[in-house]
Amino acid sequence: MKTDGIIKLEPYSMRSNEKNQIFLECMQKSVQFHYKNCNQYRDFCIKRKFDPFEKCSIESIPFLPVSIFKKLELLSVPKNEIIRTIHSSSTSGNLPSIINLDKITTRRQIITLNSILKNYFGDEKLSFLIFDHDSTVNTVDLELSSRGSAIRGMLGFSKDFFFLLNDDLELDLQKITDALNIIDKKKTCIFGFTWLIYKILTKNKNEEIKKLFQTLDNPFIIHIGGWKKLTDESVDKITFNNMVSRFFNAKSENVVDFYGMTEQLGIVYPDCSEGNKHVPIFADVLIRDIHNQQILPHRTPGFIQTLCPTPNSYPGISVLTDDIGEVLGEDDCPCGRRGKYFVFKKRSEVAEPKGCGDTLAI
Amino acid sequence: MQSQRDAETHLQFRNIITKGQINEKSEDDISNIINSLKDHQPWLHELSVDDIIEYFDKLGKFWKNETILHEKFGISLEHIVDFISKENLMKELSLSLRGNYKVLDTFCTLDNDAKRLYHAQPRGLAVHWIAGNVAVLGIFSIVQALITKNVCLVKAPHEYSILKDIIYSMKDVSTKKIKGKDLLQCIALVYIEKNDFENQQKISLAADARIAWGGKDAVESILSLKKKFFTEDIIYGPKYSYAVIDEKSVINNKEALAQKLALDISIFDQYACNSPHTILVENSKENSEEIRSFAKLLADAMSTVNRLIIPKQSVSEEKAMDILSLRTEYDIKGEVFCSENTDWTVILSDEEGLAEPCFSRVVFVRPVNNLHTIGKYQNRKIQSISLEIADQNQRIQLADQITKNGGDRCPGMGMMSLYSSPWDGMFAIDRLVRWIPLDVN
Numbered sequence: 001m002k003t004d005g006i007i008k009l010e011p012y013s014m015r016s017n018e019k020n021q022i023f024l025e026c027m028q029k030s031v032q033f034h035y036k037n038c039n040q041y042r043d044f045c046i047k048r049k050f051d052p053f054e055k056c057s058i059e060s061i062p063f064l065p066v067s068i069f070k071k072l073e074l075l076s077v078p079k080n081e082i083i084r085t086i087h088s089s090s091t092s093g094n095l096p097s098i099i100n101l102d103k104i105t106t107r108r109q110i111i112t113l114n115s116i117l118k119n120y121f122g123d124e125k126l127s128f129l130i131f132d133h134d135s136t137v138n139t140v141d142l143e144l145s146s147r148g149s150a151i152r153g154m155l156g157f158s159k160d161f162f163f164l165l166n167d168d169l170e171l172d173l174q175k176i177t178d179a180l181n182i183i184d185k186k187k188t189c190i191f192g193f194t195w196l197i198y199k200i201l202t203k204n205k206n207e208e209i210k211k212l213f214q215t216l217d218n219p220f221i222i223h224i225g226g227w228k229k230l231t232d233e234s235v236d237k238i239t240f241n242n243m244v245s246r247f248f249n250a251k252s253e254n255v256v257d258f259y260g261m262t263e264q265l266g267i268v269y270p271d272c273s274e275g276n277k278h279v280p281i282f283a284d285v286l287i288r289d290i291h292n293q294q295i296l297p298h299r300t301p302g303f304i305q306t307l308c309p310t311p312n313s314y315p316g317i318s319v320l321t322d323d324i325g326e327v328l329g330e331d332d333c334p335c336g337r338r339g340k341y342f343v344f345k346k347r348s349e350v351a352e353p354k355g356c357g358d359t360l361a362i
Numbered sequence: 363m364q365s366q367r368d369a370e371t372h373l374q375f376r377n378i379i380t381k382g383q384i385n386e387k388s389e390d391d392i393s394n395i396i397n398s399l400k401d402h403q404p405w406l407h408e409l410s411v412d413d414i415i416e417y418f419d420k421l422g423k424f425w426k427n428e429t430i431l432h433e434k435f436g437i438s439l440e441h442i443v444d445f446i447s448k449e450n451l452m453k454e455l456s457l458s459l460r461g462n463y464k465v466l467d468t469f470c471t472l473d474n475d476a477k478r479l480y481h482a483q484p485r486g487l488a489v490h491w492i493a494g495n496v497a498v499l500g501i502f503s504i505v506q507a508l509i510t511k512n513v514c515l516v517k518a519p520h521e522y523s524i525l526k527d528i529i530y531s532m533k534d535v536s537t538k539k540i541k542g543k544d545l546l547q548c549i550a551l552v553y554i555e556k557n558d559f560e561n562q563q564k565i566s567l568a569a570d571a572r573i574a575w576g577g578k579d580a581v582e583s584i585l586s587l588k589k590k591f592f593t594e595d596i597i598y599g600p601k602y603s604y605a606v607i608d609e610k611s612v613i614n615n616k617e618a619l620a621q622k623l624a625l626d627i628s629i630f631d632q633y634a635c636n637s638p639h640t641i642l643v644e645n646s647k648e649n650s651e652e653i654r655s656f657a658k659l660l661a662d663a664m665s666t667v668n669r670l671i672i673p674k675q676s677v678s679e680e681k682a683m684d685i686l687s688l689r690t691e692y693d694i695k696g697e698v699f700c701s702e703n704t705d706w707t708v709i710l711s712d713e714e715g716l717a718e719p720c721f722s723r724v725v726f727v728r729p730v731n732n733l734h735t736i737g738k739y740q741n742r743k744i745q746s747i748s749l750e751i752a753d754q755n756q757r758i759q760l761a762d763q764i765t766k767n768g769g770d771r772c773p774g775m776g777m778m779s780l781y782s783s784p785w786d787g788m789f790a791i792d793r794l795v796r797w798i799p800l801d802v803n
Contacts, residue, residue, distance in 0.1 A: 040694045047693040065687040072694065290682045292703040303683070322683040 001025055003282075003309040007111045011119055011280035012337035016330040019281050019339060024058055026282070030309035030317050031061055037076040041315040058284055059295050063305050063320040069097035069263055077102050077313045086149045088262040097262050102313035109266025110156060112282055112310060117157050119337075120256070120270050121220060125159035127183035129176075129219075131192025131200060134163040147193060149265060150224055154191055171200055176212050186217045190248055193225035194257070198240060201247050214249045221248055222270070224258040259323075259344045263316045267308050269344075272335040276328060279340040283308040287327050287342070288320065301326040301345050323347055374558050378518055378526050379551040382533065382543050392564045395550045399487060399513040402548045406511050407484065411455070411466040413539040414509050419448035421535045421542070428531065434524050437629055437672055438498045441780050446505055454783050455509065458791035466510060469800045477802055482795035484511040485594060486570035491584050493576035494519035496634040499598070501528065502781045503573045503790060504549065510794040513548045515565055522553060556580075562587055569593050571794055576600075596793050598786050601635035601745030604716055605775060606760075608733060609644040609652070610752035616656045619750055622776030623725075624663035626748070628672045628706070629779040632721045635786075636746045636771075636778050639719040642736065645729035654697070657710040657727040661699035664706040664723065674705040674723060681722050688720055715739055733760055740768040745786060748775045 006026045014022075031052040034041045045052065048062040068074070069088075081102045088097035101109075130151060137148045137155075155161055162179035166172040190197075204210065221244050241255040253273050260268040269277035269285075279285045286305040287296045296302045304325040307318045324345045333341045377385040380395050422443040425431055431439055444450060455463035459482055464470050469479035488507035492500035497519055507514050518525050529551055535542045554561045566572060566587035571594040574584040581599040589595070605626070607619060623641060630637050641660070643653045668674050677685070685704045692698045696711030706723040716739050717726035730736060733751075747769045751757035761772045770787045773780065783789055 044690065044693050047698070065683060065690050067683065067687040068690050071687070071691050290679050290704075291677070293686070303679070320683075320686065322680065324679060 003030060003108065006282045007108055007115065007310065009281050011112075011115050011282065012278055012339055014281055015338050016340055020058070023281065023284060024056075026309040027058060027061060027284075027307060027317065028052060028056060030311075033312070034076045034315035034317065038074055038315050040072065040074055041076070058307065059286065061307065061318045063288075063307075063318045064316065066097070066261065066263055066319050066321045069099060069314075069316065070095040073098060073100070074314050074316075075100060076315055082313060084149075086262055086265065099262055099265070099316065100313050101265075104312040105310065105314075108310040108312070109153065112266040112280070112308075113153055113268065114157060116268055116270070116280055117154075120272075121157075121189070124187065125157065126187050126189040126220065127179075128154065128158035128161040129179055129183075129188060129190050130161055130163045131165060131190065131197050132163055133165045133167060133169060135167070147225070149262070150193075150260075151191070153265065154222070158189070159187070165200070169196065169200070171204060171206070171209050173206070173209060173212075176209060180212055180215060185215060185219075188216050188219035190219055190221040192223060194223040194240070195225060197221075197223055197244065198235060201243060210247065213247060216249050218250050218254060219248055221245070221250055221255045222258060223255070224260065224268070257344075261306070261319070261321060263319050264306055264308055264311065266310055267306070269342075272333060272337060272341070274333055274335050276333050276335070276341040276343060278333065278335075278337045279342070281339065282310065285325075285327065285340060285342050287325060293320075296326075298327045298329060304342070304344070374555040375561050376553040377550075378522060378553060379530055379546070379549065381550075382547040384526070384530055392552070392554075392561050392568075395552065396487065396515065396565075396568045399515060399548065399550055402544075403484075403486065403511075403513050405544065406508070406513060406548050409511070409540060411463055411509065411511075413537065414511075415448050415451045415455075417535070417537050417540040417542075417545065418446040418451060418505060418509070420537055421532060422446040424535045425528070425531065431528060431531070434527065435498060438779075442498065442501050445502060445781055451505075451509065454506075455791060458783060458789040459795070466795070469798075479800045479802055481798045481800065482510070483798055485794055485796060486512060487568055488512040488514050488571040488573060488794060489565050489569035490514060490516045491572075491574045491576060491580065492516060492519055492525065493580060494521060496575075496630050497522070497525050499575055499634070499781065500525060502785075503575070503596070503598075504529070506783075506790050507571070507573070507794055508545070508548060510791055512571065512794055514550070515568070516549060516551045517562075517565065518551050518553050520553070522551070526551060556583065571596065573790070574598065594793050596788060596790055598635070600743065601770070601786065602716065602719065602743055603636050603638050603746035603748075603778060604640040604642065604739075604744075605638045605748040605750070605778070606642045606730070606733065606736060607644065607656070607750045608752055608756075609646060609649060611750045612643050612652050612656050613649060614752070615750075616652070617659050619775055620656060620659040620663040621666075622774075623660060623748075624667045625671070625776055626778035627664065627723055627725050628667045628674075631675055631723055632719065632725075634779065636773075636781075637721075638725065638746070638748065638778060639721075640715075640717045640726045640728060642716075642728055642730040644733055645731065653727065653729055654710060657697070657708050658699060660725070660727065661706075661708040664708060664725075665701060668701070668705050668723075677704055677722050684720055685722060685724055688724060734763065736760075737764045737766065740764050740766070742768045744768045745770045746778050747772050748778050750775050 001022050003026050035045055035052045050062050082100040084101045086099040137152050164175050241252050244255050245252045256270045258268045258270050259277055267283045284307045287302040288305055289296055289302050301324050304321045304323045309317055311317055325342050327342045330340045331338050377388040377390055381398050426443045459465050460472050462470050462472055465480050465482040469481040472480050490503050504514050532546045533543045566589050573596045574581050575598045577600045626638055645653045682704045689698045692709045698709055700707040708725055710727045713728055749757055749772050
C-alpha cells in the first residue's frame with residue numbers, strides 16, 4: 001500500500017499486528033522516495049549504513065533528531081514546488097525549525113488531520129472559539145508560524161470560527177459577546193495554545209467575561225503546543241484541566257491535549273477519555289533509550305520517535321523528538337481504539353552545569 | 363512539586379562547614395561566620411609558610427590514599443595532590459612572590475639590597491565563589507589563599523558534597539606545627555542561593571579578595587555586587603580552549619598526540635575552561651588523508667580513555683539530544699566517529715575555525731591551511747591553546763603571535779587539564795597579598 005492509500009483508512013481500526021506490515025511497506029516506499037530525491041538524506045542513510053531497497057524493519061529506519069530542521073534545510077522536491085514554509089515556535093532553542101511544504105504534503109496533512117479529528121469529535125462540525133488573534137493566520141506571504149499553521153489546519157474542521165483575542169493577546173469582550181450570540185452553545189470547541197490559554201485565564205479578572213463563558217454547554221477545549229512553559233511555572237495537567245473546565249463550564253474529560261510537532265504536521269495525538277494518546281494507522285511511535293537510542297520496552301520512558309510517511313517535500317518521515325514519553329500498551333485501551341497508545345511525560349531537561357566554553361557564543 | 367519547592371527554599375542559605383565542623387543544620391548567619399573566620403586570622407598569620415607547606419604536603423599524601431576521594435574526584439585528585447606537594451608549592455610561591463616566598467612570614471630582601479625589605483601581607487578575608495561545572499578547581503584557590511594566610515569564605519555550588527568531603531577531611535591531618543582541625547577553622551563553606559541577593563551582597567562587602575569561578579552569568583552577577591574599594595578581584599570567568607597540531611607532528615606522532623588529547627578532552631567531560639573543544643590540524647593537499655587518520659586515532663583513544671581511565675558521567679536528556687543532533691548534522695556535512703551511546707564523539711569536517719562547543723566529550727577536528735592565520739581566532743575569551751609544533755623555535759614564535767590578542771596558556775598536549783599558575787593570565791598568589799616595602803637604615 002502507498003501513503004495515499006493508508007491515510008484513507010480508519011485511523012484506529014487495526015490491531016498492531018495487522019497494521020505493522022502495511023505501515024512498514026508505506027514507510028519503506030517513503031524512505032526510498034526521499035533517498036532518491038534528497039542528497040543530504042541519502043548521505044545520511046549511507047553513513048548510517050541503511051539501504052532502503054533492502055528488507056528492513058520500522059526500528060531500523062534511521063531517525064533525524066528534530067533539531068536538524070533548525071540547522072539544515074532539507075528538501076526532497078524542487079524549490080519551486082514549495083507552496084508554504086512553516087516556522088516552529090522555537091520554545092526549546094533559539095532557532096525555529098523551518099519546514100517547506102508542497103501540495104502533496106499539504107493535502108496529506110489535511111486528510112490525516114481530518115481523519116483523526118473525526119474519530120475523536122465526530123462528523124458534526126463545531127463552532128470554534130479561537131484563543132488567538134486573527135493576524136496569526138492572516139499572513140500574506142508564504143511563511144507561516146507553526147501557531148498559525150495549526151490554527152489554519154483546524155479551521156477546516158469548524159462549522160464557523162471566531163478569534164477572541166485582541167492585538168495584545170488579551171480577551172476581547174466585544175468579540176466574545178458577538179461570537180456567543182451567533183453560535184450553538186451546545187456544539188462548541190475552544191481552541192488555542194496551552195500556554196496562551198493558561199496565561200489568559202490566570203490573568204483574567206473580568207467576571208463578566210467569565211460569566212459569558214459559563215453559558216457554554218460542556219464545550220470541547222482543545223489545546224496544543226506543549227507543556228514546557230507551564231512546567232516551568234509548576235502547573236501540572238490536572239491543575240490545568242480543572243482550571244480550564246471550570247472556566248468554560250466543561251467536563252474535565254472534554255479538555256483535550258494534542259501532542260504533535262511542526263515537523264510532522266497533520267499527525268496529532270489527542271488524549272482519549274483514558275488520558276492516553278493513540279497512534280493512528282498512518283504513523284508509529286517508538287520510545288528510545290536516552291543514552292544508546294535502543295528501543296525501550298513498554299512502560300519505560302525515553303525519547304519519543306515519531307514515524308509517518310506523509311511528508312513528501314522534506315524527509316521528516318522518522319523524527320526523534322526531545323520529548324520524553326512511554327508506550328503504555330497496544331490494542332487494549334478501554335476507550336476502544338486499536339493500535340499502540342502512549343503518554344507524553346515531559347520535555348527533556350537540562351541537568352548539567354554550563355561549561356566555561358560556552359563563552360564562544362557570548 | 364511542593365516538597366521540591368520546600369527543599370529549594372531550604373537551600374537558600376545553608377551553613378555547610380563552619381567553625382571547623384559540619385554544621386548543615388546550624389542557622390548561624392553570615393555575619394557570625396565571617397566574625398569567626400576573622401577571629402582566626404591572627405593565628406593563621408603567625409604560622410610560618412614552611413609549616414603550611416608541610417601541612418599541605420602531608421594533606422596531599424593523605425588524600426592520595428583516600429579511596430573514597432579517588433572515587434569522587436577521579437584523576438583530578440592526582441592533580442590536586444601534585445599541586446599541593448611541597449616541591450610544587452615552593453616553586454609556585456617563589457614564582458609568584460618574586461623569588462623569595464619567605465616574604466609571607468617577615469620582611470625580606472628581594473634583590474640583595476639590604477636597605478629595602480619587602481613583606482607580603484595577607485589581604486584578609488578571601489571569598490571564593492566556586493562554579494558548579496568543575497568544583498575541584500575551587501580547591502586550588504582555597505589552597506593559594508590559605509598559604510598566603512588569608513582566611514577563606516567559600517560559596518559552594520548547588521552540588522557541594524564533593525567539596526564538603528574534601529575540605530572536611532583536613533581535620534584528619536596534622537603536622538607537628540599545625541593541627542588540621544585548627545586550620546579548618548580558617549575556612550567556612552556555605553551555600554547561598556544565587557537569588558539570595560542579601561547574603562551574596564554581605565559576603566561580597568566583607569571580602570578583601572573576591573575569587574570568582576564560573577560562567578558568564580555567574581561572574582557578571584558577582585561583579586555586580588558591591589565591594590570595598592580596595593578589594594582585589596580575581597575572576598576566572600568563561601573561557602574556550604583548543605589545540606593545534608602542525609603537519610609534521612601529525613604525520614610523525616599522531617597516535618601519541620591522539621592519546622594525550624583524549625585525556626585532555628575527557629577529564630572534566632569538557633566542562634572546564636581548559637578543556638579543548640576543537641583540534642586544528644595543519645593540512646596540505648599532499649597529506650589530506652592525515653587529518654582523517656588522526657581523527658580516527660583520536661576516536662580510538664577516546665574510546666580507550668572512556669573504557670579504562672575516565673568513565674563518562676551520565677548526561678542529561680537535553681545534552682544527549684544535542685549530541686545526537688550534531689552527529690546527524692555532521693553525518694551529512696562531514697564525518698562522525700562516535701561511541702554507540704552518547705559517551706564520546708569526534709567530528710571531522712572541512713569547516714574553518716573554532717567550533718561552537720557542545721561539551722560532554724564532543725570534539726571537532728578541523729583543518730587549517732596556514733598556522734599563521736590562527737591568530738584571528740584569538741581574543742580574551744580564549745584560555746588554553748595546546749600547541750604541538752615540531753620545530754621549537756617555530757612553536758615559540760607561533761605562541762607569541764597567537765597569544766598577542768588573547769589566550770592565557772599554552773600547555774603541552776595531555777597537560778591541558780592540569781591547573782598551574784599563572785592561570786587566566788594571573789599569578790593568584792601575588793594577587794592575594796599586599797606588598798609592603800620597608801626601608802632600613
